Amino acid sequence: MLLVAAFIIALGFGLIAPILPQYAVSFDVGAAAATIIVSIFAFTRLVFAPVAGSLVGRLGEPKIYVTGVLLVALSTLLCAVVQDYTQLLVARGLGGFGSTMFTISAMALIARLSPEESRGRISGLYAGSFLLGNVAGPVLGTVLAPLGMRIPFVIYGTALIIAALVVYFALGRRRDLDKKADSSANAAKHIEVVTVRQAVASPTYRAALFSGFSYGWLAFGVRNSMIPLFALYVFGQGEGQGVAGISLAIFAIGNGAALLFSGKLTDRIGRKIPVLIGMSILVLSIGAMGFFTSWAGFIICSIIAGFGAGTLGPAQQASVADVIGAGKNGGKALAGFQMCQDLGSIIGPLMAGAIADWWSYQLAFSISAVVGVVGLAAWLLVPRAITPAGEQA
Template sequence: MRMISSPSPNSAKPAPVKLPREIKVLVAAAFMIAIGFGIVAPVLPQFAQSFDVSVTAAAVVVSAFAFTRLVFAPLSGWLVERMGERRTYIVGILIVAVSSAACAFAQNYWQLLVYRGLGGIGSTMFTVAAMGLLIRLAPPLARGRVSSLYSGSFLLGNIAGPAVGGLLAGLGLHLPFLVYAAALVLVAVLVATMLPAVVPSHARRAAAKEVLPLRTALVLPAYRAVLTSGFANGWSAFGIRMALVPLFATAALGAGPEVAGISLAVFAIGTGVALTFSGRLTDTWGRKPMILAGLAVNGLAMGALGFTGTEFWFFLVSAIAGLGSGLMGPAQQATVADIIGNERSGGKVLATFQMSSDLGAIIGPIAAGFLVDAFSYGPAFLMATAVALISFLFWLPAKDTKQDPAVLH
């Protein structure tokens, strides 16, 4: 296996690296996708309940998207290796667009469930393909910064989207789905026209399409470790935060739904603050220190969240938890990028990393709900701390893929 070139830790600080235009196109596309997803998110449960189904059934519609993302992630990795990142990205975006438009015209609950689930297939396709494109196009010395920019654009879209969706919902529950579909078609056109098949000079040799097998990546301690931290972040940031925090705000704090909404926004703000500097620190300090710091901060904060007794501490600890998530995010993606390198395709490697996060997001709420029913909210939130600690232990013996590139061959 080829060794990925990387600067020595003792070398002089490199000059700022200029990012290719293609990276900016992907960042803009990510914002449009996220704001569209945010437009649909607050409307989907209400639309499902308009078919006279239970709250549980409405929640299943939300989970169906994540479930199909998880199940079809291996197929997405295979498609990236066969079709290429750019084509897989465009096809995936169009599948989600068609799925969203179909949801708007669903005549019953089961049609809505199927259409929304099909959208998850396209979602995992463009997610894995986007990660592959970022790895191929990002200069090796700016991988952390690129990951931070991309994650930040998604975050901003997720913050702005629900506000727009709430306004559109006043005009009818069908309209947000059609707006989302139109936004995705625009993204497909943007990528098809502004992201040509030709790649920048530093990644041009990747046209040979050497594929990094998953079994080869799994031999590396750093890759196994990043799978555990991806699982831990999915468990905390996408699972527990979305499923348990709103319930805790109502049941334990006696607060209304607006407090739960504010806590989610505060978490996102904490993540956004961290993303303003975590990408650059990932490129200078290394991947491992940032991931360890993120696991520690997020894990401890999520554990403490279940013991907060006032809204002030609830908001403050939520912000700290979000900060931890933002610290480790760019470093995780940069680690995977180091392992694959600019000269190879690693669809299955990327898909497996994506699956680790999705799996955490699915299992986390289920396990937490069981602990709440059996005990209380405290143990449920502490479980997130335990998961982060396990990942922390996996990372301790792993070598930093930036500071010690010899681990990659």
């Protein structure tokens, strides 16, 4: 049921992602201010991640997941009725609290319930559900464009309520998942809690923190803010919205092509090589995107970037799950990883948007690529490939 919910959530997110920065611009603000709308969501995710990780340990994954999805639904419906930029900023920021709740809950469930030998495939399936939604969402958004920019928020908010109901009826009544990891009752059941300090002792986890930051900057921050704004800058208001939607959909298609094999690949050969390959592809394609001003250029760079992200994503997530281990509660360690990814999602749009306003979009995309190189270098320092069992090969 997590896969079904992931598809519904991603469908709605893909619906609003191409128009969100342009929706902000409609309130008479510039590119830098428009990117703040993307960053505020990631910022509230970041500041609430430690709390969300603790709540997962105390109350169990299903309760936190459902509550988080409903909170994002409320935020999204408020975005549909805002009257100025400040109201949009507050409404969108509210959604970040809920987003980190359901994201960490889902990651914790995957780490806790998935067998070690198939963790990469399961991570890939979960990412694939998001992928399908991210493909369909922008396409649907392009079709609905004549209805205006507010209707997609209403549709997304409604979809989130449906997703919350799906998970509640599937997992909400499972008593084996409703555990308080930090309580004495849970200690009696011998459920080990993995702390951030324990996880940081692993070179794999440390590398994942750096690559997670780079991944958040490129695959979430820049993709969801700079690509729609660059499309608006190059093609204008009418055509730019369509190009942005198609570009994000094409990114998702490239992502899906990689996910067809990347989950199985990382289970077979370890995490390091897929991360290095995927990050390299993502860095090169994002760096080149600012130099293309044609439909063909956008499509080529977007599908290649999506392929790189799809190769990188399952291996990176599975590597963190390896550090935690099956049957353990790793909410706080997962929150630490999620915070690094969110930090990249915050700083990326702000820095790139400011550079685009003051200098050029080309420089903004190029500097973003340099950030990706930092994540790449972190994994080069991991001594040997890590197997699905968490042992060095």
